[in-house]
Amino acid sequence: MGSKKSGKLAGILIVMAIVIFGLVYGGITLTKNWGKSKEAISEENATDKLNKICKDIDINEIEPRKAAIDLGVEDVKDTIPDIEKYPAQVENTTDTYIEIFSTGEKTGTGKDSWLIDVANDFNEAGIEVNGKTVSVKIRQVASGIGMDYIV
Structure with missing residues (x-):
């Protein structure tokens, strides 16, 4: 008889845990947007908005300029101190x-x-x-x- 009571009690506890989990999950889902203005955006909306903005951006790729830098010396070794320093x-x-x-x-x-x-x-x-x-x-x-x- 004791095992029937403990089995029944375990079943009740499992059902209660499932109900509590469902209530907590439902509450979070229903209230996640409370207090947010229409300006607050979700991740999907943010991605869509960013994609729309990026469509308006023109990207111009240019060839990098390569030019010699004139240091005013013939050889860099003339500008460094003696190694014994x-x-x-x-x-x-x-x-x-x-x-x-x-x-x-x-x-x-x-x-x-x-x-x-x-x-x-x-x-x-x-x-x-x-x-x-x-x-x-x-x-x-x-x-x-x-x-x-x-x-």
């Missing part, structure tokens, strides 16, 4: 090395010195490439100047 933060330890230019955010002090720490560890590890020990050299140079040196 930016001393190496980490010196190469071999004749076979790469030089890395980096900004102060990676070659500064404290938490900003991570690239220096990695470079020192690399140089101490004695890594070999094609039978030659290699190393790295790190120089703190702003990215724009670094690009000029590379060019």
